[in-house]
Amino acid sequence: MNVEIVRGGGIAGVAVCSRLASDALPAPACRTFERLAAAVEPAGGLAAPHPDETTYRVTVDGVTATHTETTLPPPVRALIDFVSARPERREALLPPGLGL
Amino acid sequence: MAVCFIAPPDLLAYAIDEGDAAERAAALRAIAASAALRAQRQVVGALMRTLDVDVGALRLVPQLEESRRTVYDAEHGGRLELPGRLVRAEHDPPVADAAVNEAFDAAGTTYAFYRDVYGRDSIDGAGMELVSSVHYGVRYENAFWNGVQMVYGDGGDQLFVEGAFTRALDVIAHELTHGVTQYTAGLQYSLQPGALNESFSDVFGVLVKQYAAGAVADSDEAKWLVGAGALMPRWGRALRSLKAPGTAWEGDRQPATMDGYVDLPDDNDPRNDNGGVHVNSGIPNHAFYLAATALGGYAWERVGRVWYVTLTDRLGPSAQFADAAAATVDVARELFGGDVERAVTDAWTRVGVLA
Numbered sequence: 093m094n095v096e097i098v099r100g101g102g103i104a105g106v107a108v109c110s111r112l113a114s115d116a117l118p119a120p121a122c123r124t125f126e127r128l129a130a131a132v133e134p135a136g137g138l139a140a141p142h143p144d145e146t147t148y149r150v151t152v153d154g155v156t157a158t159h160t161e162t163t164l165p166p167p168v169r170a171l172i173d174f175v176s177a178r179p180e181r182r183e184a185l186l187p188p189g190l191g192l
Numbered sequence: 193m194a195v196c197f198i199a200p201p202d203l204l205a206y207a208i209d210e211g212d213a214a215e216r217a218a219a220l221r222a223i224a225a226s227a228a229l230r231a232q233r234q235v236v237g238a239l240m241r242t243l244d245v246d247v248g249a250l251r252l253v254p255q256l257e258e259s260r261r262t263v264y265d266a267e268h269g270g271r272l273e274l275p276g277r278l279v280r281a282e283h284d285p286p287v288a289d290a291a292v293n294e295a296f297d298a299a300g301t302t303y304a305f306y307r308d309v310y311g312r313d314s315i316d317g318a319g320m321e322l323v324s325s326v327h328y329g330v331r332y333e334n335a336f337w338n339g340v341q342m343v344y345g346d347g348g349d350q351l352f353v354e355g356a357f358t359r360a361l362d363v364i365a366h367e368l369t370h371g372v373t374q375y376t377a378g379l380q381y382s383l384q385p386g387a388l389n390e391s392f393s394d395v396f397g398v399l400v401k402q403y404a405a406g407a408v409a410d411s412d413e414a415k416w417l418v419g420a421g422a423l424m425p426r427w428g429r430a431l432r433s434l435k436a437p438g439t440a441w442e443g444d445r446q447p448a449t450m451d452g453y454v455d456l457p458d459d460n461d462p463r464n465d466n467g468g469v470h471v472n473s474g475i476p477n478h479a480f481y482l483a484a485t486a487l488g489g490y491a492w493e494r495v496g497r498v499w500y501v502t503l504t505d506r507l508g509p510s511a512q513f514a515d516a517a518a519a520t521v522d523v524a525r526e527l528f529g530g531d532v533e534r535a536v537t538d539a540w541t542r543v544g545v546l547a
Contacts, residue, residue, distance in 0.1 A: 100462020102334040103363065103419070104431050105390075105470025106443050107463045108350060136460065143370035143381055143389060144336040147462040158460050162271050162338055169270060173330070176349075183350070186463050187443035 093129045093153055097172055098186075101147040101160075107186040116180040128174050131167035132157055148172065260303065260314070260321060263296045265289070266328040266343075275325045275341060291358045295324040295344060298364035305365070305400045306372070309492050310500050315371035317504075322368065326358060335363060337370040347422075356422035361404060363419050363431075366397035377507040382458045384512045386469035391476035392503050394418050394432055399492045409484040409491035411435065416481055434481040437474030446474030450513075450544030475543050476516060482539035487532060494532050498524045517545045 093114045100107035114122045114129075132150055135157040141147055146161040150168055157168060164172075175181055264276035279292050286293045299322040306312040314320040323341035332345025335357035342364070348354030357363055370393050373379055379389035397418050401407075407415050414420065417440065419431035428441025437446035447453055453475065458467035465471060480499060484491040498520050506519040517540035524533040540546040 098462045100465060103336070103357075103366070103470075104351065104423075104441075104443075105465045106351065107465075141381060141466065142336055142338050143373075143393070144334065144367065145338065146334050146336070147460075149460075149462050158462075161334075161336070164271065166270075166272075185350075185443060187445050 093126050095125075095129050095171065095175060096149075096151040097175055098149040099146055099172075100149075100186075101141060101145055103144045108183060109186055110175050110181050110183045112175045112178055112181045117178070121178070125174060125178075128167070128171040129153075132171055133165075133167075135159060135165075260319070261296055261299045262321060262323050263292045263299075264323070264325045265292065266325045268327055268330050270329060271338075274328070274338075274343065275323055276327075289326070291326040291344065291346070291355060294355075294358035295326050295342070295364065298358070298361045299324055299342070299368065301361060301404055302365045302368045302400050305396075305403050305492075309403065310497065312372070312504075315368060316375045320371075335367055337367045337374075339374065342367055351424060351427060352422055353424055356419070360419050360422050362397035362401040362417075363422060365400035366393040366418060369393040369396040372396070373503060376504040377511065378509040379507065379511060380509045381466055381469060383467035383469075384472065385510055386458075386466050387472040388476060388507070388511055388513065388516050390469045390473035391480070392499065394434060394473060394477050395480045395496070395499055398434060399496050402490070403492050409488055409495075411485055432470075432474070432477065434477040437478050445471050446477075447472065448474055448478040448543065450475060475545065476513060479517070479539040479543045479545065482542055483535045486535040486538065494528055495524075495536065498527060498532065498536060501527065513545045521546075 095112050097110045098107055099110075112125070114125055117125055129152045132152050132155070134155050141160040142162065147158070148160070148164060148168070149156060149158045150171065159165065159168060260282050262278060262282070263280045264274075265279045266273055266276035269276065279289065280287055280296050303314060303322060306314070314322065324344065325341060326344045328343045328345050331347065331349040333347050333349050333352050335342070335344045337343075344357045346354055347356045370389065373389050373392055379385045379392075381389055398416055402409070402415055409415070413433060413435045416434040417430035417432070418434070420429060422431060423429075423441055428444065430440040432444065432446060433440040437448040438444050438452075440446075445454060454468050454471045456464045456468035456471065458464065480495065484495045487494055501523045502516065502519045506523060507516060511519075520536050521533060521540070524536040537546065
């Protein structure tokens with residue numbers, strides 16, 4: 093499985109993209125990762141966020157869910173926290189409007 | 193009447209206006225529930241304005257008697273744990289946690305600025321309690337106004353120095369000003385209205401900082417930086433510069449004039465910043481800087497007052513840059529005339545908003 097997480101907004105208005113693939117992980121972590129990723133359900137139609145609120149776009153094998161900090165479902169939060177803690181993730185800073 | 197929390201605002205408004213006690217209570221509970229979700233700001237803000245409903249009546253956060261400031265410890269929990277555990281209220285002595293005291297003190301400084309300079313009683317103009325939660329999430333790299341309270345992460349992960357959000361008075365004043373905007377102009381957080389929303393927060397963020405320091409308006413850039421020292425040094429010196437937009441940090445793409453306007457879509461893509469609200473705010477930010485430094489003196493006294501009256505009395509949710517420019521010129525003429533009107537007109541002309 094491949095997961096991409098784009099975190100944007102915030103007081104700086106900057107986006108950070110994190111990517112993690114299951115084949116980069118050791119077996120026990122891989123199982124946890126795939127379980128968390130499978131729990132993410134597609135979601136879209138992000139309404140206007142609160143000022144400076146973090147916005148998230150999580151893509152799991154091409155399926156995308158967009159949320160804000162105040163609407164983030166716990167399963168998506170769990171996946172974000174897992175990816176953020178893994179040293180195998182790849183990350184890039186994206187100033188507003190710059191593509192990947 | 194069964195009221196689902198996804199009920200549209202006009203239905204909830206009808207229930208509050210026309211319903212019996214049980215229906216009204218159900219509608220208020222529905223608003224409170226939705227306030228934890230995406231519709232929070234839209235629903236709450238609209239109802240506050242149209243129905244004169246006090247946020248305290250919604251019980252979104254605990255309201256303490258005789259309290260102007262409260263700080264809670266989110267204890268690294270998420271949105272479902274807000275506001276967290278109460279750790280300091282008005283008249284309480286400082287606690288051992290620096291973040292708590294910083295959030296408490298900066299909320300007080302911002303409150304005093306609005307009261308003493310513009311006669312405004314808190315965010316809503318009616319004495320609303322200033323609620324802050326610190327230690328939100330785990331190394332969460334942000335601070336934001338969620339429609340009813342301030343939320344501060346600890347930072348220290350990729351971009352921000354640990355503890356940056358509560359240490360920076362201008363950042364806290366910036367966020368609290370988003371609350372003022374919510375209760376006044378209600379500027380939509382998208383495209384040019386969103387950039388104006390951001391700009392007013394930057395302007396009053398630096399004005400609170402200058403007011404606290406007793407600083408006059410001149411070309412010293414330190415006075416015009418937002419969030420100086422908040423970023424890890426490898427990224428840059430501040431989040432934004434009103435004097436020199438686009439130069440504050442490595443990823444700073446802010447234009448200073450309309451020639452550099454960045455046309456980004458508001459398309460739910462986090463990379464596009466709600467249509468560049470933190471990007472194009474550089475233009476009205478720089479207009480304020482030009483007007484304030486042209487006049488000198490204390491910026492909050494004249495140009496700041498012009499911007500305050502414009503925000504609180506002249507603009508609506510969909511205001512564009514041209515609307516803000518025209519309104520500030522009108523207010524400058526009405527309040528001060530002469531040199532202030534000329535300075536404001538010249539500033540908007542130099543950034544390309546007025547011809």
